[in-house]
Amino acid sequence: xxxxxxxxxxxxxxxxxxxxxxxxxxxxxxxxxxxxxxxxxxxxxxxxxxxxxxxxxxxxxxxxxxxxxxxxxxxxxxxxxxxxxxxxxxxxxxxxxxxxxxxxxxxxxxxxxxxxxxxxxxxxxxxxxxxxxxxxxxxxxxxxxxxxxxxxxxxxxxxxxxxxxxxxxxxxxxxxxxxxxxxxxxxxxxxxxxxxxxxxxxxxxxxxxxxxxxxxxxxxxxxxxxxxxxxxxxxxxxxxxxxxxxxxxxxxxxxxxxxxxxxxxxxxxxxxxxxxxxxxxxxxxxxxxxxxxxxxxxxxxxxxxxxxxxxxxxxxxxxxxxxxxxxxxxxxxxxxxxxxxxxxxxxxxxxxxxxxxxxxxxxxxxxxxxxxxxxxxxxxxxxxxxxxxxxxxxxxxxxxxxxxxxxxxxxxxxxxxxxxxxxxxxx
Amino acid sequence: xxxxxxxxxxxxxxxxxxxxxxxxxxxxxxxxxxxxxxxxxxxxxxxxxxxxxxxxxxxxxxxxxxxxxxxxxxxxxxxxxxxxxxxxxxxxxxxxxxxxxxxxxxxxxxxxxxxxxxxxxxxxxxxxxxxxxxxxxxxxxxxxxxxxxxxxxxxxxxxxxxxxxxxxxxxxxxxxxxxxxxxxxxxxxxxxxxxxxxxxxxxxxxxxxxxxxxxxxxxxxxxxxxxxxxxxxxxxxxxxxxxxxxxxxxxxxxxxxxxxxxxxxxxxxxxxxxxxxxxxxxxxxxxxxxxxxxxxxxxxxxxxxxxxxxxxxxxxxxx
Numbered sequence: 001x002x003x004x005x006x007x008x009x010x011x012x013x014x015x016x017x018x019x020x021x022x023x024x025x026x027x028x029x030x031x032x033x034x035x036x037x038x039x040x041x042x043x044x045x046x047x048x049x050x051x052x053x054x055x056x057x058x059x060x061x062x063x064x065x066x067x068x069x070x071x072x073x074x075x076x077x078x079x080x081x082x083x084x085x086x087x088x089x090x091x092x093x094x095x096x097x098x099x100x101x102x103x104x105x106x107x108x109x110x111x112x113x114x115x116x117x118x119x120x121x122x123x124x125x126x127x128x129x130x131x132x133x134x135x136x137x138x139x140x141x142x143x144x145x146x147x148x149x150x151x152x153x154x155x156x157x158x159x160x161x162x163x164x165x166x167x168x169x170x171x172x173x174x175x176x177x178x179x180x181x182x183x184x185x186x187x188x189x190x191x192x193x194x195x196x197x198x199x200x201x202x203x204x205x206x207x208x209x210x211x212x213x214x215x216x217x218x219x220x221x222x223x224x225x226x227x228x229x230x231x232x233x234x235x236x237x238x239x240x241x242x243x244x245x246x247x248x249x250x251x252x253x254x255x256x257x258x259x260x261x262x263x264x265x266x267x268x269x270x271x272x273x274x275x276x277x278x279x280x281x282x283x284x285x286x287x288x289x290x291x292x293x294x295x296x297x298x299x300x301x302x303x304x305x306x307x308x309x310x311x312x313x314x315x316x317x318x319x320x321x322x323x324x325x326x327x328x329x330x331x332x333x334x335x336x337x338x339x340x341x342x343x344x345x346x347x348x349x350x351x352x353x354x355x356x357x358x359x360x361x362x363x364x365x366x367x368x369x370x371x372x373x374x375x376x377x378x379x380x381x382x383x384x385x386x387x388x389x390x391x392x393x394x395x396x397x398x399x400x401x402x403x404x405x406x407x408x409x410x411x412x413x414x415x416x417x418x419x420x421x422x423x424x425x426x427x
Numbered sequence: 428x429x430x431x432x433x434x435x436x437x438x439x440x441x442x443x444x445x446x447x448x449x450x451x452x453x454x455x456x457x458x459x460x461x462x463x464x465x466x467x468x469x470x471x472x473x474x475x476x477x478x479x480x481x482x483x484x485x486x487x488x489x490x491x492x493x494x495x496x497x498x499x500x501x502x503x504x505x506x507x508x509x510x511x512x513x514x515x516x517x518x519x520x521x522x523x524x525x526x527x528x529x530x531x532x533x534x535x536x537x538x539x540x541x542x543x544x545x546x547x548x549x550x551x552x553x554x555x556x557x558x559x560x561x562x563x564x565x566x567x568x569x570x571x572x573x574x575x576x577x578x579x580x581x582x583x584x585x586x587x588x589x590x591x592x593x594x595x596x597x598x599x600x601x602x603x604x605x606x607x608x609x610x611x612x613x614x615x616x617x618x619x620x621x622x623x624x625x626x627x628x629x630x631x632x633x634x635x636x637x638x639x640x641x642x643x644x645x646x647x648x649x650x651x652x653x654x655x656x657x658x659x660x661x662x663x664x665x666x667x668x669x670x671x672x673x674x675x676x677x678x679x680x681x682x683x684x685x686x687x688x689x690x691x692x693x694x695x696x697x698x699x700x701x702x703x704x705x706x707x708x709x710x711x712x713x714x715x716x717x718x719x720x721x722x723x724x725x726x727x728x729x730x731x732x733x734x735x736x737x738x739x740x741x742x743x744x745x746x
Contacts, residue, residue: 261582261601
């Protein structure tokens with residue numbers, strides 16, 4: 001079909017006008033009727049990011065929230081994934097923040113640094129600390145920065161060691177429930193010698209615990225731990241090198257499954273190795289331990305506190321919890337849902353499914369729950385050194401122990417540089 | 428100049444590339460054609476302006492500033508750029524990006540060329556089957572390729588198991604867990620994926636060469652290798668140049684495959700510039716610094732493309 005030039009010009013003009021009008025109208029819609037926090041038919045529209053795709057408890061909580069607030073809010077759920085930090089920050093930067101999100105309470109420095117998190121303290125302290133008093137003593141400390149609470153916990157999270165007791169019996173090895181680092185490495189040496197297997201399995205994303213926990217434990221007293229957590233001790237300190245070298249030794253001696261290539265192991269690969277008796281010890285996370293043990297099929301499992309250097313058997317830890325972006329469109333609605341998510345009504349079902357929780361008033365009939373939560377009151381309350389800056393958090397969380405294993409000197413130098421920069425920024 | 432017939436005068440005003448005949452409205456057809464052309468381009472121009480030029484301009488402005496979504500923009504001059512040259516992690520990232528881009532491009536171009544030359548010699552049906560086989564990886568998303576190869580290259584994966592099976596256990600490696608080796612591994616996988624597209628583009632160029640040239644060469648006793656040397660390569664050199672440019676540009680954008688296979692690990696030994704930019708922006712809240720990294724990376728890519736064009740420039744033959 002041939003158009004005359006006049007017709008072509010008119011068509012083009014119409015296309016340009018329609019493009020312009022649709023762009024303008026979609027911008028207006030975005031301002032007055034955004035996907036997050038807008039109203040639809042009288043109900044406030046909210047976007048929540050509270051559950052991981054494979055978290056059965058989280059999915060159950062989504063259903064409970066949807067049902068409870070069906071008359072009041074029009075809720076959309078987005079799944080949490082390993083890029084949760086970037087997802088939240090992207091939504092904040094775009095002016096379309098999620099209304100409530102999962103996050104680790106000890107990691108709130110990532111948001112507070114850029115004034116991106118809502119201060120929850122006034123809401124927690126309202127009505128004579130009504131909401132605050134529902135939490136287990138000390139559990140709100142991890143989400144507290146400079147006296148303000150930016151995240152609330154629902155599940156204490158800390159590392160533990162699962163042990164195939166049958167393999168240990170085969171190797172003629174015993175290990176106490178709260179092993180020191182030496183007891184742990186001696187047991188692994190005997191297992192490797194007697195059974196010929198790589199004794200320890202730990203996925204690459206969690207391998208940093210081997211360093212991080214000992215960076216707390218190596219100090220002789222609480223005041224030193226506090227100094228360390230505030231970034232006042234240099235990474236050139238011999239105690240720090242001792243910690244890093246202890247972990248490097250495990251990899252150099254091929255104690256970590258499968259030996260060569262241990263730094264790339266996924267969670268499934270490690271779990272399969274535990275299931276197939278290729279490892280005797282498996283570093284795991286407490287609130288998923290019940291599922292891991294059931295999936296592995298290993299019947300005789302001993303649960304150990306994560307091994308520690310020094311004399312203190314405390315464990316580094318955090319909590320799974322929730323935060324609200326500072327520019328959330330309807331903070332009161334977000335708070336209402338958050339209160340419900342941290343209520344005994346919701347968290348009781350987590351306990352029933354074998355997961356420990358951070359609130360009082362829940363009942364646990366299964367005695368194993370006590371085992372998975374046995375160190376919940378034994379956590380270091382001081383912040384990790386990684387909290388002094390987002391760059392330190394990224395380095396310690398994502399680059400250790402690999403960087404130290406391949407280049408020890410440069411790694412300590414990099415970390416020291418980051419520590420000094422963080423201290424300079426804070427001044 | 429006038430010509431005259433009975434009762435009629437036609438004025439021919441002047442000669443130009445497009446003969447201009449004056450109309451009753453006094454406007455030239457040339458002007459109208461230009462106006463029409465511009466009008467037809469306006470929708471595309473608007474689209475490109477809003478999706479490319481404005482974001483690029485904003486990024487350049489942001490690279491000279493400190494910006495937070497909640498506190499706004501503050502200009503900081505060249506601070507972000509001077510910070511970049513002192514940031515060893517980012518500078519290493521530039522090195523890793525260049526390494527992966529150069530190696531994967533070389534693999535893609537050389538392999539693609541080899542495949543195109545081999546496929547050209549096959550019969551139509553056979554050639555079609557093999558073209559499909561070799562082109563299939565290019566059709567798959569980088570994420571899928573990355574996931575598949577992270578399994579194949581894991582310590583207990585297909586590659587190491589194969590070496591074990593054929594008695595070459597000494598060749599087993601932690602392909603994605605050793606500094607240095609991880610970059611080669613990612614580059615090879617990325618190059619393998621791109622070879623199919625290169626093959627198709629070069630094959631298309633080869634089939635446009637007149638068959639008479641090959642016949643003449645055969646009559647003079649030239650074998651296929653000689654024909655490649657004397658006929659095919661010189662005649663498809665402009666296409667090789669264009670393909671090289673496209674492959675190099677694509678290989679510098681290798682975010683998906685690196686993220687899926689290594690996430691920048693082990694440690695930060697494969698943390699290429701796009702990964703570092705994302706961390707700087709969304710983990711460290713330094714959007715201005717991330718923009719500066721992006722600007723410098725763009726300049727670097729432009730320089731490398733310019734250099735590669737110089738190398739692949741050659742005579743253009745008409746046939």
